[in-house]
Amino acid sequence: MNEALKRLSGILDEAVDEIAKCEAEAVREVDENGNQAGFESWMIEKAEVLVSLPEKVRDAAEAVGGDLGAFVLDRVEQYSSSAETSLEINSPFFMSALLYPSSHQSGEPNNLELVAKRVREAL
8 A cells, every 4th residue: 555655745736836837837827928828828727737647646545545555546536537627617816726625825735735745745
């Protein structure tokens, strides 16, 4: 199980990093370049990372098993479903809000970061 936890943690951390890059680049596109299309492109990439996440974590989450494995798989499937919806309706605003509850405060971790932290704490 420890190897599966390490693998799962690595997959989640990689997704967290990819999403952080997408969000940072999207903000840069608007703030530095005034480029709304660039912002939207990065938001689409963020949503696509989330759509693909269940497939990437499934084997490791199932190998971890128990409550933690089920929790991770459930959460990433929820995030993926929301991301699919955001792509279907082509809403950059919805894409930008993915992973952030309405009560989110600047500087707090997003929901995927919290899931990744929970897995790291189990190592």
